[in-house]
Amino acid sequence: xxxxxxxxxxxxxxxxxxxxxxxxxxxxxxxxxxxxxxxxxxxxxxxxxxxxxxxxxxxxxxxxxxxxxxxxxxxxxxxxxxxxxxxxxxxxxxxxxxxxxxxxxxxxxxxxxxxxxxxxxxxxxxxxxxxxxxxxxxxxxxxxxxxxxxxxxxxxxxxxxxxxxxxxxxxxxxxxxxxxxxxxxxxxxxxxxxxxxxxxxxxxxxxxxxxxxxxxxxxxxxxxxxxxxxxxxxxxxxxxxxxxxxxxxxxxxxxxxxxxxxxxxxxxxxxxxxxxxxxxxxxxxxxxxxxxxxxxxxxxxxxxxxxxxxxxxxxxxxxxxxxxxxxxxxxxxxxxxxxxxxxxxxxxxxxxxxxxxxxxxxxxxxxxxxxxxxxxxxxxxxxxxxxxxxxxxxxxxxxxxxxxxxxxxxxxxxxxxxxxxxxxxxxxxxxxxxxxxxxxxxxxxxxxxxxxxxxxxxxxxxxxxxxxxxxxxxxxxxxxxxxxxxxxxxxxxxxxxxxxxxxxxxxxxxxxxxxxxxxxxxxxxxxxxxxxxxxxxxxxxxxxxxxxxxxxxxxxxxxxxxxxxxxxxxxxxxxxxxxxx
Ligand code: ASP
Numbered sequence: 173x174x175x176x177x178x179x180x181x182x183x184x185x186x187x188x189x190x191x192x193x194x195x196x197x198x199x200x201x202x203x204x205x206x207x208x209x210x211x212x213x214x215x216x217x218x219x220x221x222x223x224x225x226x227x228x229x230x231x232x233x234x235x236x237x238x239x240x241x242x243x244x245x246x247x248x249x250x251x252x253x254x255x256x257x258x259x260x261x262x263x264x265x266x267x268x269x270x271x272x273x274x275x276x277x278x279x280x281x282x283x284x285x286x287x288x289x290x291x292x293x294x295x296x297x298x299x300x301x302x303x304x305x306x307x308x309x310x311x312x313x314x315x316x317x318x319x320x321x322x323x324x325x326x327x328x329x330x331x332x333x334x335x336x337x338x339x340x341x342x343x344x345x346x347x348x349x350x351x352x353x354x355x356x357x358x359x360x361x362x363x364x365x366x367x368x369x370x371x372x373x374x375x376x377x378x379x380x381x382x383x384x385x386x387x388x389x390x391x392x393x394x395x396x397x398x399x400x401x402x403x404x405x406x407x408x409x410x411x412x413x414x415x416x417x418x419x420x421x422x423x424x425x426x427x428x429x430x431x432x433x434x435x436x437x438x439x440x441x442x443x444x445x446x447x448x449x450x451x452x453x454x455x456x457x458x459x460x461x462x463x464x465x466x467x468x469x470x471x472x473x474x475x476x477x478x479x480x481x482x483x484x485x486x487x488x489x490x491x492x493x494x495x496x497x498x499x500x501x502x503x504x505x506x507x508x509x510x511x512x513x514x515x516x517x518x519x520x521x522x523x524x525x526x527x528x529x530x531x532x533x534x535x536x537x538x539x540x541x542x543x544x545x546x547x548x549x550x551x552x553x554x555x556x557x558x559x560x561x562x563x564x565x566x567x568x569x570x571x572x573x574x575x576x577x578x579x580x581x582x583x584x585x586x587x588x589x590x591x592x593x594x595x596x597x598x599x600x601x602x603x604x605x606x607x608x609x610x611x612x613x614x615x616x617x618x619x620x621x622x623x624x625x626x627x628x629x630x631x632x633x634x635x636x637x638x639x640x641x642x643x644x645x646x647x648x649x650x651x652x653x654x655x656x657x658x659x660x661x662x663x664x665x666x667x668x669x670x671x672x673x674x675x676x677x678x679x680x681x682x683x684x685x686x687x688x689x690x691x692x693x694x695x696x697x698x699x700x701x702x703x704x705x706x707x708x709x710x711x712x713x714x715x716x717x718x719x720x721x722x723x724x725x726x727x728x729x730x731x732x733x734x735x736x737x738x739x740x741x742x743x744x745x746x747x748x749x750x751x752x753x
Pocket of ligand 1: 345366367368369408651652653696697698
């Protein structure tokens with residue numbers, strides 16, 4: 173038997189027991205005639221003590237131990253004289269009587285402790301060592317728990333977990349496909365699913381009215397910060413449901429996960445129309461842990477002689493509570509912050525609502541104190557608050573204010589990591605004009621149902637969709653929609669999107685045909701599983717919640733993938749090798 177106990181479970185109640193443990197050497201150190209060895213596994217760390225006065229040979233062996241050696245030791249549990257309150261096993265130690273080196277280890281390239289000295293690249297190259305660190309292990313364990321609770325909850329609600337294929341034909345979620353050449357079908361390719369969207373809709377046609385799957389999705393996108401080319405979704409679909417049914421079902425899922433995994437009671441989940449999110453928060457996934465809404469000020473600010481405002485499509489601002497005491501330096505710094513290319517504002521106008529009721533502003537040449545007071549009243553400002561105003565094109569200005577709002581939220585400590593606020597964003601636009609391609613594309617995806625009233629399409633740009641996103645603390649954690657289930661409407665949709673009849677038939681004929689055989693009304697949602705785990709783990713990056721992630725260039729630096737294939741493979745796959753080209 174390799175072990176009677178793991179390295180995290182021995183306590184004072186075990187004193188006197190003869191035990192065997194196995195694990196990795198965290199550290200071995202000599203103190204006079206004693207050698208102390210900390211042994212680690214995923215459950216914790218236990219201290220072994222070897223006593224030269226009792227067994228010199230054994231102590232000699234213990235003195236050969238290096239970091240990360242794999243050992244087995246047995247001995248008697250005894251109370252420690254020098255207790256370590258920071259460790260669950262810190263009240264005891266093992267008076268070691270045997271020691272076996274199960275395997276040696278080279279000196280690891282970074283320290284395998286809570287905090288490591290290893291840089292990102294090194295940690296990724298030796299990911300199996302990084303995964304030994306308790307900090308990373310906690311994330312991987314949390315991920316397991318979220319998956320387990322998801323399966324448990326949805327199964328209890330009558331959902332069936334059904335797998336769908338990976339070698340398929342393109343599913344449009346707005347990204348590029350990863351493709352796989354077919355050896356048996358010369359010149360033909362599979363696409364890896366960007367999501368199981370079409371399959372889950374087919375399952376609805378088949379009558380599996382509650383489906384879910386914790387599933388890998390593949391999207392060949394230019395990797396923006398913290399995206400992975402392969403990532404995981406909790407993918408769900410239901411038949412005979414209204415939007416309300418879907419919202420309630422999955423709000424309850426989130427509630428269940430947060431309660432069981434983190435013991436967090438998710439409060440009320442607010443709902444907001446997309447148009448309001450953009451208007452008041454400058455973003456489609458508002459962080460509602462704090463207020464600080466955008467106020468539009470055109471009426472109070474235009475045609476008063478300040479050309480910058482007069483020429484702007486939108487003048488709008490934020491009221492920053494209690495910030496009237498910002499120094500000139502702080503204001504200049506904020507101004508520079510909004511002027512950075514990433515934000516792109518032309519400038520920042522500020523108004524201080526001083527404690528004595530007076531006003532001070534960066535545009536006092538153009539606006540009187542009375543006018544400042546009017547702005548303050550419109551923005552609901554009190555004495556001691558600071559107003560920050562940006563102007564320009566409507567969309568850009570809203571976005572800039574949205575970014576400034578989040579930055580201020582960070583600076584003022586309003587975005588607390590241990591506070592959770594979920595929000596449904598509803599009524600997304602159906603279509604979005606693509607400037608580059610000069611045609612509309614579906615905001616969500618082409619299978620999303622237009623909201624009622626679409627039949628008389630005068631201005632298609634204004635049609636809303638039966639689409640919804642679930643946000644948590646300013647992150648989109650899930651998105652879905654009620655779907656089109658009629659062939660003619662689906663055809664019309666493709667038409668709007670500029671997809672020709674033939675192309676639509678070639679790409680989605682299978683789905684439209686299925687719609688002709690009794691497709692029930694249906695809708696669903698998919699959660700970004702990695703992101704959800706990261707948020708529940710209180711962290712920004714999804715990478716540390718994935719056992720073997722890719723780096724920012726989409727590489728697995730441990731495997732060194734992607735990598736070239738050999739000539740024979742090119743040949744078998746009927747594709748020209750790079751060399752031949
Ligand atoms: N397939 C969608 C996505 O990946 C989710 C859904 O509409 O259910 O975003």
